[in-house]
Amino acid sequence: xxxxxxxxxxxxxxxxxxxxxxxxxxxxxxxxxxxxxxxxxxxxxxxxxxxxxxxxxxxxxxxxxxxxxxxxxxxxxxxxxxxxxxxxxxxxxxxxxxxxxxxxxxxxxxxxxxxxxxxxxxxxxxxxxxxxxxxxxxxxxxxxxxxxxxxxxxxxxxxxxxxxxxxxxxxxxxxxxxxxxxxxxxxxxxxxxxxxxxxxxxxxxxxxxxxxxxxxxxxxxxxxxxxxxxxxxxxxxxxxxxxxxxxxxxxxxxxxxxxxxxxxxxxxxxxxxxxxxxxxxxxxxxxxxxxxxxxxxxxxxxxxxxxxxxxxxxxxxxxxxxxxxxxxxxxxxxxxxx
Numbered sequence: 001x002x003x004x005x006x007x008x009x010x011x012x013x014x015x016x017x018x019x020x021x022x023x024x025x026x027x028x029x030x031x032x033x034x035x036x037x038x039x040x041x042x043x044x045x046x047x048x049x050x051x052x053x054x055x056x057x058x059x060x061x062x063x064x065x066x067x068x069x070x071x072x073x074x075x076x077x078x079x080x081x082x083x084x085x086x087x088x089x090x091x092x093x094x095x096x097x098x099x100x101x102x103x104x105x106x107x108x109x110x111x112x113x114x115x116x117x118x119x120x121x122x123x124x125x126x127x128x129x130x131x132x133x134x135x136x137x138x139x140x141x142x143x144x145x146x147x148x149x150x151x152x153x154x155x156x157x158x159x160x161x162x163x164x165x166x167x168x169x170x171x172x173x174x175x176x177x178x179x180x181x182x183x184x185x186x187x188x189x190x191x192x193x194x195x196x197x198x199x200x201x202x203x204x205x206x207x208x209x210x211x212x213x214x215x216x217x218x219x220x221x222x223x224x225x226x227x228x229x230x231x232x233x234x235x236x237x238x239x240x241x242x243x244x245x246x247x248x249x250x251x252x253x254x255x256x257x258x259x260x261x262x263x264x265x266x267x268x269x270x271x272x273x274x275x276x277x278x279x280x281x282x283x284x285x286x287x288x289x290x291x292x293x294x295x296x297x298x299x300x301x302x303x304x305x306x307x308x309x310x311x312x313x314x315x316x317x318x319x320x321x322x323x324x325x326x327x328x329x330x331x332x333x334x335x336x337x338x
Contacts, residue, residue: 101323
């Protein structure tokens with residue numbers, strides 16, 4: 001039985017912990033948070049005894065096989081570095097892994113040979129997403145030519161989620177260039193700093209394109225939806241269309257069309273269970289690489305860096321890109337003058 005621990009006992013970690021009620025190959029043995037009242041409330045809710053306010057102390061005492069990092073984005077790289085230095089075998093990190101080029105470069109420089117890392121893109125493991133991905137990969141809609149993704153949360157809130165979905169529906173082809181634009185400085189100083197609105201065309205090595213709209217320019221799919229519920233991925237092929245949103249799905253093949261509705265919150269916990277079990281599979285068998293592994297996630301974040309550089313330089317950017325310094329600061333300065 002694998003030993004697991006959580007650092008960061010805020011709202012996002014609740015789903016990580018709840019998944020262990022159904023996980024068969026691991027158990028949650030310890031938790032850590034700098035806020036003792038939050039730590040104890042979380043421990044009482046999920047029946048976890050060992051509780052720590054210092055991550056190094058927890059890793060020394062408990063030696064977990066898997067660490068869940070559920071903290072706000074500003075702390076994640078430091079905590080990942082600590083897990084690597086303690087030789088933790090596996091880490092599940094909440095998305096996004098980085099804010100801009102400096103922390104992206106820090107993650108890339110970590111000596112990760114002994115630590116397997118994935119991002120917590122649990123949507124990849126939702127039943128309906130899995131079925132739609134399988135249909136597209138099986139050629140049901142023909143050869144995929146375009147994948148369109150949208151979200152009403154910005155690039156740091158949901159951008160990496162929808163880029164991961166876009167990559168999965170496009171078959172994982174490498175991005176080769178991005179041409180993008182951004183607008184609005186109002187979110188650049190928040191906990192998930194990014195422009196208020198972003199749009200981009202991403203070209204892939206096989207000729208497929210990804211079209212992205214993310215932030216206040218993303219479509220509201222259903223009036224009254226919470227902002228995080230407005231996510232959509234649509235794959236356009238030579239024979240048809242496959243579309244998934246947080247509450248609906250459609251499959252169009254020639255003149256035939258099928259579709260229906262689904263309940264996001266019903267699917268989300270099984271998705272978290274599937275993501276966590278897939279990490280245990282990777283720990284046990286190195287050939288079973290996690291679908292949301294860090295290497296792929298860094299490729300997807302490199303698209304965001306290229307998008308920012310494209311907006312600043314007003315030209316397409318070849319990928320992968322070596323990021324310019326202080327992209328968010330430069331965007332803040334540029335957008336404040338707009």
